[in-house]
Amino acid sequence: MIRTISTYQQTDTLRQLISRQKQQLDQATKELATGLKQDVFANSGGSASKSLQLRAAMSANDAYLVSNGRLASKLSVAADVLGEVQNAASEFLTLAAAGDIAAMNRDTLKLSARDAIDRIVAQLNAAYDGESLFAGTSTNKTPLSIGTDEAGQLTVTYLGDGKDMTARLDDTTELSYGIRANEPGIASLLTKLSHVVNADLDAMDHAGFNAFRDDLVAALGQSTIDITAIQAELGNAQARVSSKISAQEEMTKIFSNAILDIEGVDAEEAAVRLEGLSVQLQSTYEVTARMSQLSFLNFI
Amino acid sequence: MSLSSAIGAAKSGLTTTSIQAELVARNIANASTSGYTRKSANLMTTAGGGVYVATIDRQVDSMLNRLDRANISKLAALETVADGMKAYTDFLGQPDDETSPVASLASLKEALITLSGGVSDRSAQLAVISAARNMASNLNSLSDTLSSIGGEVEMNIRYDVAELNTALYDIAALNKKITAGGAGSDLVSQYQDQMDQLLQTVAGYVDIQTVTDNQGIVTVLTGGGVELVSASSVHDVTYDPGTGRLRAGQNDMTPGNSSRSFTAGSLAGLFELRNGTLPSWNGELQGIKDALVDGFAQAAPLGNDAGLFIEAAGKLAVNPAVDPSAGGDAGLLQSGGGDLAPGDGSIVNAMLGVFSTPQGGSASLTEMVATIVAGQQQLRADKDAAVTLTSTTAATISASRENLQGVNVDDELQRLLLVEQSYAANAKVLSSVTEMLDSLLQAV
Known part of the structure; x- marks a missing residue:
C-alpha cells in the first residue's frame, strides 16, 4: 500500500508552522524592544512573586528617600537656628564678660540682653513648611512668646508640648529628633x-554688680555648653538621616538590578533569537510558495 | 467464453471505471474538507468474468480516531480553563504594568510614607485617601471581573449543553440511517464520515468512549461511563444552575463532583472554572480585603472602630469618616479622632506598620498580596504551557490521522490517469468486439 500525505494536512501544517513562528517572532521583537520578558510569570521559574515584592519595596524605598530628603533639610534648618541661638548667646556673653565694669554702661547690658532674647525667640519660632520646628509635636503652635507678668516683669513662655517629634527612616527605623524650645540649655x-532685663542693675553697688555679672557669665557659659550638646545630638540625627539616604540610594540600584535579573531578557540573546526566527520564517515562506507550485496537474 | 460475454466484461469494466472516476472526483472535491476520509472502490470479479464494485472502502484507523478525539477533549478543557483564567489575569498585568493589587498597595504605602514626613500636611493626607480609594477600586474591579467571568461560565455551560444535545440527536438520527442503509454501501460510508465528524464535535464538549457494532451503529458513553446515545435513543443532557448538577438522563455526571464524572472537554473546563478556580481566586481576593479592613482597624482605629478601610455590601471602600468626598475628615488620618498634637505621627506610623504585619503564612501584607497575585498568574502560565504542549501532541496525532484518511490530490490525479486508461481500453475492447460481430454478420 502506498502511504500518501493529505494535501489538506500539508498546507495546514505549513499554516500552523508559520503562525507559531510568527508568534515567537512577535515575542522576540517585543522582548528586544522592551528589554523585559513578555510573560514574567511563565518564564522566571516562580520568582515572579519576588519581583512583585521587590517592586513594592523599591517604591517604598523611593518614597522614604523623598521623605528622608525633606527630613534632612528640616534638620539642617534646625541646626542653622541652633547655631544662630548659640551666636546670640556668645555675643552677649562676650559683651558681659569683657571690659572694665566701671566703664560698662549697665543700660547697654540690659539692652543687649533684651536684644538677645528677641533674636533667640525669633529664631526658635521658625517654621519649616508651615510647621514649627521647636514646639514638640504641637507643630501648629509658635513655641515661644514674650510677655510681661502682673509685676511688669519680662517673661518668655513655652507654648509647645513635651513630646519629641519622630520620623520613620525606613520600615524598621524610627528617629526621634525633636529639639524643643524648653530644653534645659535653651530654657x-x-x-x-x-x-x-528684669534686674535693677542701677541699684547694685560695684561689688554686688560684680557678683551678679560673675554669676551671669557662669550660667551663660553652662547654657552654651548645654546648647552645644543639643547641637551634637542634632548632628548625630543629621548623620543618621544622611547615611540612611545614601544607603537608600544604593538600595534603589540594587532593587533595579534584582528586578532586571528576574524580569529582564538578555538583549544579545533576544537579538540572536530574532535573527534566527526571521531567517526561519523566510525559509518557511519560500518552501510554502514552492510547494504550492508543485502539482501533478502541471504535467498532465 | 464468447464474444457476447466479452462485451459484458468490457461493459462491467466501463461501469466500474465510471464509479472509480466518480470517487476520484469526490475525493478531489473534498480534498480540503476536514474530517473527510478518502474513498476507494473495492473491486471483485463476477462469476461471468466481469468486474464489479463490491464495497466502497473508507480509509480509517479507529485507534488514531480515538486518540484524536481524546486530544480534542483534553485540549478543549485546557483551553477553556486557560481562556477563563486569562480573562482575569490580564487585569493583573505584568509586574512592570503596575496594575495589580501589589502595585496599588505599594502606592498606598508610598502615600503613607510621604504623609509620615509631615503628618498634618493636607495634600499628603488627601493623597493617602486617593491611594486608598484606588486600592479599594482595584480589588473591587478584580472581584467584579471574577464574577462576570462566573456569569460567562454559567452561560457557556448552558450553550455547550444545548449544542451537545443537538449533536447527540444527530448521532441518534445517523444511527437510524446507518441501520437502514446496509453495511458497506456508498451511502453508509458517507454517513460514517458524518458520524466521525459528529463524534469529534461531541468530544469537544465531553470526553467520550464509543462502541461500534458490526452494522456500524455507534453507542456513545462519557469518559466516566455514563451513556449518552444508544442506537437511536438519546439520554438528554441537562444542567441545573441551582444545584450545579449536570445529568445525562437520570445519571449525575457533574465533573469533579460525581463518581461518574468526566474529566475533559470544554464542559469539564467550565466546571473546573465554576467550582475550582473562580471560588478559590475570589477567596484569595476576599483574604486581601479582610486583611486590609482588619489590619488597619486594629492598628489605627480612626475615631470609630473602623480603620482606613471598611467593607460594605461585599465591596471594599475607604472609611467614609476620613473620606472628604463622603463628607468625612481626612485630618482623622493624623488625629485618629483623639486630641493628638498636629505633629504627632503615631497614627500614621501605626498604619505603616500594617504593611509589615505577618499574615497567615506570609511575612508581611505586601508579601501576602504578591504571593497571591504571582500564584494566580503562575496557575494561568502553567495552563498556557499545558495548552501549548497538548496542542502540539494533538496536532501530531491529528496530522497522522489526516494523512492516513485524507486526500492527496496528486495521488488522486494519478488514479484518474489509470481510470482514464482503463476506460479507454474497455471502450476499445467494446468497439473491437462489436466490429468483430459486425464482420461476422456481414459474412452471413
Missing part, C-alpha cells in the same frame, strides 16, 4: 537673659 539661657 536656662532665656531665664538668665530675662533676669538681666
Whole structure:
C-alpha cells in the first residue's frame, strides 16, 4: 500500500508552522524592544512573586528617600537656628564678660540682653513648611512668646508640648529628633537673659554688680555648653538621616538590578533569537510558495 | 467464453471505471474538507468474468480516531480553563504594568510614607485617601471581573449543553440511517464520515468512549461511563444552575463532583472554572480585603472602630469618616479622632506598620498580596504551557490521522490517469468486439 500525505494536512501544517513562528517572532521583537520578558510569570521559574515584592519595596524605598530628603533639610534648618541661638548667646556673653565694669554702661547690658532674647525667640519660632520646628509635636503652635507678668516683669513662655517629634527612616527605623524650645540649655539661657532685663542693675553697688555679672557669665557659659550638646545630638540625627539616604540610594540600584535579573531578557540573546526566527520564517515562506507550485496537474 | 460475454466484461469494466472516476472526483472535491476520509472502490470479479464494485472502502484507523478525539477533549478543557483564567489575569498585568493589587498597595504605602514626613500636611493626607480609594477600586474591579467571568461560565455551560444535545440527536438520527442503509454501501460510508465528524464535535464538549457494532451503529458513553446515545435513543443532557448538577438522563455526571464524572472537554473546563478556580481566586481576593479592613482597624482605629478601610455590601471602600468626598475628615488620618498634637505621627506610623504585619503564612501584607497575585498568574502560565504542549501532541496525532484518511490530490490525479486508461481500453475492447460481430454478420 502506498502511504500518501493529505494535501489538506500539508498546507495546514505549513499554516500552523508559520503562525507559531510568527508568534515567537512577535515575542522576540517585543522582548528586544522592551528589554523585559513578555510573560514574567511563565518564564522566571516562580520568582515572579519576588519581583512583585521587590517592586513594592523599591517604591517604598523611593518614597522614604523623598521623605528622608525633606527630613534632612528640616534638620539642617534646625541646626542653622541652633547655631544662630548659640551666636546670640556668645555675643552677649562676650559683651558681659569683657571690659572694665566701671566703664560698662549697665543700660547697654540690659539692652543687649533684651536684644538677645528677641533674636533667640525669633529664631526658635521658625517654621519649616508651615510647621514649627521647636514646639514638640504641637507643630501648629509658635513655641515661644514674650510677655510681661502682673509685676511688669519680662517673661518668655513655652507654648509647645513635651513630646519629641519622630520620623520613620525606613520600615524598621524610627528617629526621634525633636529639639524643643524648653530644653534645659535653651530654657536656662532665656531665664538668665530675662533676669538681666528684669534686674535693677542701677541699684547694685560695684561689688554686688560684680557678683551678679560673675554669676551671669557662669550660667551663660553652662547654657552654651548645654546648647552645644543639643547641637551634637542634632548632628548625630543629621548623620543618621544622611547615611540612611545614601544607603537608600544604593538600595534603589540594587532593587533595579534584582528586578532586571528576574524580569529582564538578555538583549544579545533576544537579538540572536530574532535573527534566527526571521531567517526561519523566510525559509518557511519560500518552501510554502514552492510547494504550492508543485502539482501533478502541471504535467498532465 | 464468447464474444457476447466479452462485451459484458468490457461493459462491467466501463461501469466500474465510471464509479472509480466518480470517487476520484469526490475525493478531489473534498480534498480540503476536514474530517473527510478518502474513498476507494473495492473491486471483485463476477462469476461471468466481469468486474464489479463490491464495497466502497473508507480509509480509517479507529485507534488514531480515538486518540484524536481524546486530544480534542483534553485540549478543549485546557483551553477553556486557560481562556477563563486569562480573562482575569490580564487585569493583573505584568509586574512592570503596575496594575495589580501589589502595585496599588505599594502606592498606598508610598502615600503613607510621604504623609509620615509631615503628618498634618493636607495634600499628603488627601493623597493617602486617593491611594486608598484606588486600592479599594482595584480589588473591587478584580472581584467584579471574577464574577462576570462566573456569569460567562454559567452561560457557556448552558450553550455547550444545548449544542451537545443537538449533536447527540444527530448521532441518534445517523444511527437510524446507518441501520437502514446496509453495511458497506456508498451511502453508509458517507454517513460514517458524518458520524466521525459528529463524534469529534461531541468530544469537544465531553470526553467520550464509543462502541461500534458490526452494522456500524455507534453507542456513545462519557469518559466516566455514563451513556449518552444508544442506537437511536438519546439520554438528554441537562444542567441545573441551582444545584450545579449536570445529568445525562437520570445519571449525575457533574465533573469533579460525581463518581461518574468526566474529566475533559470544554464542559469539564467550565466546571473546573465554576467550582475550582473562580471560588478559590475570589477567596484569595476576599483574604486581601479582610486583611486590609482588619489590619488597619486594629492598628489605627480612626475615631470609630473602623480603620482606613471598611467593607460594605461585599465591596471594599475607604472609611467614609476620613473620606472628604463622603463628607468625612481626612485630618482623622493624623488625629485618629483623639486630641493628638498636629505633629504627632503615631497614627500614621501605626498604619505603616500594617504593611509589615505577618499574615497567615506570609511575612508581611505586601508579601501576602504578591504571593497571591504571582500564584494566580503562575496557575494561568502553567495552563498556557499545558495548552501549548497538548496542542502540539494533538496536532501530531491529528496530522497522522489526516494523512492516513485524507486526500492527496496528486495521488488522486494519478488514479484518474489509470481510470482514464482503463476506460479507454474497455471502450476499445467494446468497439473491437462489436466490429468483430459486425464482420461476422456481414459474412452471413
